[in-house]
Structure formats: structure tokens, C-alpha cells
């Protein structure tokens with residue numbers, strides 16, 4: 001029973017034809033959405049073959065090597081280096097680019113922790129540039145403003161699976177000779193001006209963690225068209241070994257970040273479905289965005305024409321509570337009760353994480369740390385959407401049919417129809433909680 005239920009009951013408008021499920025009405029949706037992960041005979045076959053081969057490590061079996069080649073090609077790249085996750089891939093990419101201690105790396109504040117932690121673990125300083133309020137991606141103007149003489153790299157995140165404004169970002173990078181590493185953890189199969197995400201910067205990093213659009217539970221990959229960067233990444237991911245070196249010969253500080261063959265086997269099977277799944281997510285996402293945009297105060301992630309394929313790792317929208325007529329928290333509770341799984345996503349911008357506020361950088365940034373004060377940094381757009389505006393729906397929901405999208409849209413409409421009573425209920429609940 002939701003908090004404040006009794007007050008909602010009291011103020012309920014009895015004439016409302018469609019009572020919210022939050023107060024005992026019939027939910028808009030009772031069937032589950034498409035499950036995740038998707039797997040089948042292809043995974044079973046490859047996994048069994050790997051098991052029986054006894055070649056379980058990347059250095060001995062064929063699966064990871066096959067996956068690296070196929071994934072890189074699909075993403076417009078000559079080289080792919082598969083690693084244990086999409087955090088390590090970012091760090092290796094930074095190290096391969098020659099990022100030195102206390103160099104500055106520009107990142108957005110609206111992203112998962114790893115985009116920043118990888119920078120710190122490369123002993124570099126994350127510098128936040130705000131996002132655009134409508135696309136939720138790094139704002140090139142903010143990037144330009146964040147550049148100093150110490151800036152060495154930019155990590156644009158293709159947030160939710162929509163490519164960042166890469167032409168503008170690459171133009172800035174070219175002028176200042178900066179390295180651009182796409183954080184494409186959400187962007188498998190995404191397209192920008194008909195070019196694949198993953199091939200738009202100097203390097204890119206993808207994740208195959210459980211929630212991602214293809215998954216092996218964990219995993220990551222670096223893609224690039226630059227042979228020298230690829231060689232550096234391959235060496236770093238393999239204990240600093242070099243192609244013509246002997247086994248116990250290590251050339252750079254590194255470790256064993258190789259992906260295993262079982263994960264390679266699963267990913268090869270997952271990759272067979274990626275194009276069709278991406279097309280479906282993209283079609284459904286577009287369809288739902290158009291429907292939701294019809295409701296006042298709801299703004300689905302704005303899609304520039306440059307985005308020729310959105311991979312919809314997340315479907316995101318903003319709510320303007322005043323225009324919608326009820327706040328985000330109430331919308332989310334009501335939608336959940338209607339059978340629509342959703343959340344508010346990140347509760348606060350990355351620069352407000354305790355790690356940043358307390359400068360809990362472990363052994364990293366010994367000199368720069370004294371001068372840094374992330375408590376003073378505000379990123380108004382990111383802060384606003386975290387605090388009160390953003391709503392997330394997850395990728396698996398977009399693997400279903402148009403009927404699924406209609407159910408979601410109907411639930412939003414129903415909540416909007418009930419906005420007045422929902423707003424009163426929410427205000428009462430907030431007062432009672434104080």
C-alpha cells in the first residue's frame with residue numbers, strides 16, 4: 001500500500017471513470033513486458049562447445065577473438081579488444097591514449113559512476129561539463145567552456161543509446177588536439193548520421209553488464225580504427241605483453257583484463273540478435289515518444305536528426321510538474337501501480353556523489369586533489385533532471401509489440417487524467433512525511 005494511501009482514498013474523485021490502480025482501479029497493464037536477458041539454443045550450443053573444448057581462456061579459445069572481430073566490424077571499426085567490463089575498458093582507453101597524472105578529462109555529470117571513476121583510476125582529473133536539457137547528452141558549448149591548458153581528453157556518453165553531438169565535439173577536439181573516447185555503454189548498434197556509434201571518436205568503450213542491450217552478465221570492449229591505439233589497448237589488457245615478446249615479458253603497467261571464453265560464447269550468440277533487437281527498440285521507442293509528447297508537461301528525450309538509430313538502452317523523458325499537474329514522484333508511483341515499471345534514474349548528478357564531495361580518491365590525484373572542490377560545482381541541467389524531472393523506462397520493454405507501447409501510453413494518459421487528485425494526494429503525503 002503506498003504511503004499516504006488513506007489520504008488519497010479520502011480525496012479520491014468518485015466521478016473519475018478510470019480510477020488509478022494506485023487506489024484500487026484496474027491497472028493499465030497486467031501482463032509482464034518482454035523478459036531480459038534473451039537467450040536460446042545458440043547460447044547453449046556455443047557454451048557447451050566451449051565447455052567441452054577445455055579452452056576456457058581467451059588466449060586458447062576462438063570465441064572472444066571471433067566476437068572482437070564481429071563486434072568491431074558491426075560498429076564500423078577495424079579493431080576490438082574485449083575486456084572484463086565497461087569500466088576497465090574506459091580506463092585502458094585513457095591509458096592507451098597517453099593520459100598522464102593530473103591531466104584533465106571532460107565528462108558529463110549525467111552518467112553512471114564509471115565514466116568518472118575510470119578517469120580517476122587513470123590518475124586524471126574529471127572535469128564536468130553540463131548536458132543539454134533536451135537531449136540529455138553532453139553540451140558542446142559546456143565542453144568548450146570547460147577546456148583548460150591541462151585538458152587532454154573528452155568522454156562523451158551516448159546517454160540512453162542516443163549518440164552525443166559528435167561533429168561538434170570532434171571539431172573542438174581537433175582544434176585542441178584532444179582524444180575523444182565515446183562511452184558507448186548504452187549505445188550498441190546506435191547510429192549517428194548513418195555511422196555506427198563506436199566509430200565516431202578515437203576510441204569507444206561498450207559494456208556487456210547484465211542490464212545492457214547485449215550481455216554476458218559482465219564484459220566490455222574497446223573499439224577503434226587506430227592501429228597504434230589498438231595495439232596499446234591489447235597490450236594493457238594482457239599484462240603489458242607485446243606481440244613479438246616472450247610470455248614473461250611485460251612492457252607497461254597493466255594487468256589481466258581479458259574476457260573469458262564462456263562470456264565470448266554468450267556474446268557471439270547475443271550479437272546475432274543485436275541488429276533486429278535494435279531495430280525493434282528504435283521503432284517502439286520512436287512510437288512511444290510521439291505518443292507521450294502529446295501530453296502536457298512530458299518531454300521525451302529530444303532526438304536530433306543526426307541520430308539515425310537510437311538503441312534505447314533507456315527510454316527517458318522529463319516531466320515539468322507544473323505543466324503536467326503532478327510531480328515526478330507521484331507519476332512514477334502511479335505508473336508502477338498501473339503495471340509500468342519505471343524509475344527516476346540517478347538521484348543526483350555525479351559531481352554530488354560522496355566520492356567527489358569527500359574527495360575519496362584513494363591513492364590517486366595526490367597533488368590535484370588539494371585544489372579540487374567538487375562541492376562548489378553545479379551543473380544546473382543535470383542537477384534539475386536528477387532532482388525532479390527525469391523518468392526512465394528500461395530497454396527490455398521496447399523488445400515487445402506496439403500493443404505494449406499503447407499500454408504504456410495509455411497508462412501515462414490515465415495518470416494525466418487523474419493529475420489533480422494525484423497532486424493533492426502527493427502534497428498530503430509529503431506534508432505527513434515531514
Ligand SMILES: Cc1ncc(COP(=O)(O)O)c(C=O)c1O
Pocket residue numbers: 085086087088111112114115157183185186206207208209218219220
Ligand atoms: C554510461 C556507462 N558507462 C560505463 C559503465 C560501466 O560498465 P560496466 O558496468 O560494464 O563496468 C556503465 C554501466 O553501467 C554505464 O552505464
